[in-house]
Amino acid sequence: MTLSFDPDTLPLPVGHFIDGRLVPAEGIIDMHRPSDGKPYAGCPLADEVLVDRAVETAKKALKATNWSGVRPRERTVVLQRWADLIESEAETLAKLEALSSTRPVGHLVAGDIAVSAEQIRFFAEFADKEGSDLVPTDDSNLGMIMTEPYGVVGAITPWNFPVSMAAWKLGPALAAGNAVVLKPSEMTPFSTVYLAELAIRAGLPAGLINIVLGDGPVTGTAMTGHPDIAKVSFTGSTGAGTAIMTNVACTGIKPMTLELGGKSPQLVFADADLDKAAAAIAQSMLSNAGQACVAGSRLIVEECIAAPLAEAIVTRMEAAKPGPTWDETSEYSPIISKRQLNRIHGIVEAAVEAGGECLFGGAQMDAPGYFYQPTLMAVRDSSSPAITEEIFGPVLTMQTFADEEEALALADHPTYGLAAGLFTRDLSRALGLTRRLQAGTVWVNRYSRSRDHILPTGGYKRSGIGKDLGREAYHANRKSKSVLISL
Numbered sequence: 476m477t478l479s480f481d482p483d484t485l486p487l488p489v490g491h492f493i494d495g496r497l498v499p500a501e502g503i504i505d506m507h508r509p510s511d512g513k514p515y516a517g518c519p520l521a522d523e524v525l526v527d528r529a530v531e532t533a534k535k536a537l538k539a540t541n542w543s544g545v546r547p548r549e550r551t552v553v554l555q556r557w558a559d560l561i562e563s564e565a566e567t568l569a570k571l572e573a574l575s576s577t578r579p580v581g582h583l584v585a586g587d588i589a590v591s592a593e594q595i596r597f598f599a600e601f602a603d604k605e606g607s608d609l610v611p612t613d614d615s616n617l618g619m620i621m622t623e624p625y626g627v628v629g630a631i632t633p634w635n636f637p638v639s640m641a642a643w644k645l646g647p648a649l650a651a652g653n654a655v656v657l658k659p660s661e662m663t664p665f666s667t668v669y670l671a672e673l674a675i676r677a678g679l680p681a682g683l684i685n686i687v688l689g690d691g692p693v694t695g696t697a698m699t700g701h702p703d704i705a706k707v708s709f710t711g712s713t714g715a716g717t718a719i720m721t722n723v724a725c726t727g728i729k730p731m732t733l734e735l736g737g738k739s740p741q742l743v744f745a746d747a748d749l750d751k752a753a754a755a756i757a758q759s760m761l762s763n764a765g766q767a768c769v770a771g772s773r774l775i776v777e778e779c780i781a782a783p784l785a786e787a788i789v790t791r792m793e794a795a796k797p798g799p800t801w802d803e804t805s806e807y808s809p810i811i812s813k814r815q816l817n818r819i820h821g822i823v824e825a826a827v828e829a830g831g832e833c834l835f836g837g838a839q840m841d842a843p844g845y846f847y848q849p850t851l852m853a854v855r856d857s858s859s860p861a862i863t864e865e866i867f868g869p870v871l872t873m874q875t876f877a878d879e880e881e882a883l884a885l886a887d888h889p890t891y892g893l894a895a896g897l898f899t900r901d902l903s904r905a906l907g908l909t910r911r912l913q914a915g916t917v918w919v920n921r922y923s924r925s926r927d928h929i930l931p932t933g934g935y936k937r938s939g940i941g942k943d944l945g946r947e948a949y950h951a952n953r954k955s956k957s958v959l960i961s962l
Contacts, residue, residue, distance in 0.1 A: 479580070482510075488571075494685070501517070502517020508844070509811050509844055510798075510844045511843045530685075533656055537683070539680075543623065543624045548602070548603045550599070553678045554599035560677050561595065568638055574665075577811050581804070590926060594646050598646035601651070621956045621957075624953055625653055625706040626703075628644075628653045628654070628707075629658075629704035629706070630657040630658070631711065632644060633711045635766045635767060644657060645674075649683065651949055651953045653952055654683045655684055657687075662811060664686075695719070709733050710735075712736050713891070713937045716736075732939075732942070741756050741775065741898070743774070744898065745780050753787035755896070755922040758791075760772065761792070761807060761869065764810060764868060769894040770867075773871075773874070775882055776873060781875045788851060793835075810868060813845055815867065822861060822866050826872075831856075834851045836851065850871065888913075893914060895912045898920055899919075905920075915933045915934040916930075
């Protein structure tokens with residue numbers, strides 16, 4: 476199978492997806508390919524009227540199909556067929572996503588698409604295995620905690636991992652018996668539309684998934700503030716999450732799952748395996764060019780090993796070669812937009828002006844499109860913008876410490892607490908620091924998720940509320956009701 480393709484000839488499903496069919500719409504928001512900067516399409520913009528239509532469609536579909544009341548195994552079987560189709564249509568999904576996103580097509584087929592199918596299967600199995608509980612009461616009563624779906628869930632996904640993030644939202648919500656109205660990013664919408672088409676082909680009743688395209692201020696605001704959206708699930712920046720919380724508070728109280736920004740530390744002690752640490756740290760920044768909320772963008776290293784570790788990381792950064800996302804041999808990703816590229820460089824320049832030292836990189840790459848050099852910066856002042864701001868690019872800062880307490884103090888970010896990495900051979904130290912690190916996920920002697928979907932993800936502080944993945948994500952899509960029966 477040859478995955479490389481001509482970006483100028485790929486047909487696109489331009490439109491919303493409502494009631495089981497594509498609703499063609501005019502492209503209003505200009506879209507540019509990150510790999511070469513060329514305009515290639517327009518994204519439609521769903522207004523309040525169209526969002527209301529999608530929500531009403533979802534409500535009617537829930538009632539007409541009794542999706543929440545069917546034998547739970549039926550939901551499982553439909554979702555499993557959907558996962559099978561995702562795998563069989565991996566090439567088409569990958570090409571649609573690679574065209575507009577920062578994800579190389581080869582990475583998508585081997586990684587994102589395959590993992591998304593696994594996640595759908597994982598959540599499908601909860602449908603007939605998680606339910607209500609009998610609870611202890613006195614002999615004259617019967618106590619139960621019953622759970623039931625919310626109804627219509629509103630989901631908003633980011634541009635950095637479009638299919639994967641859609642699977643995070645759709646899988647648990649549908650398995651739990653809900654319908655979903657989902658807005659993908661206006662920069663990467665088309666693979667999500669095709670993902671919804673596959674769900675209908677798999678036998679999911681029409682109307683249970685509705686995809687509305689548009690931006691945050693218009694479409695996202697209409698969704699999250701809609702009175703018939705019973706629960707909101709969002710992955711994106713802390714700023715956007717704050718806007719969503721504000722909108723929900725102003726229009727009606729509803730539960731939310733928010734996975735937001737991060738500025739995650741990676742602590743390396745002198746007893747660590749330096750080759751293993753360097754490989755994991757470099758890969759965490761090279762992967763998707765650092766455009767991930769969990770990117771380990773703050774290296775905090777024991778003073779005596781700072782120089783050799785930095786050298787080992789730079790050696791790996793030097794090997795990064797830019798290439799268009801539609802070439803199956805490409806490994807290093809572009810930045811999503813010219814605006815974001817300029818923002819990254821502006822923060823790097825500001826950090827240098829504030830006293831930081833650029834040890835490697837620090838400039839746009841000499842290549843078509845929006846590619847930025849992998850960058851390593853030595854930073855002494857924790858008030859540097861390279862430390863305080865989520866850069867969302869391939870920029871790694873380095874600070875040094877003398878002992879554990881100083882390492883923890885540097886790791887503790889005033890705003891974020893999404894993830895953390897820890898490299899040491901000392902088991903006692905690893906377990907002790909894991910308890911003290913203020914992060915929703917801690918990786919020890921690695922810096923990446925595995926394909927164990929039972930592990931939830933979510934942040935502390937302003938990195939979010941609630942969890943995605945794991946059984947927690949399934950339970951987050953059901954509400955509980957206490958029942959007490961007098962016997």
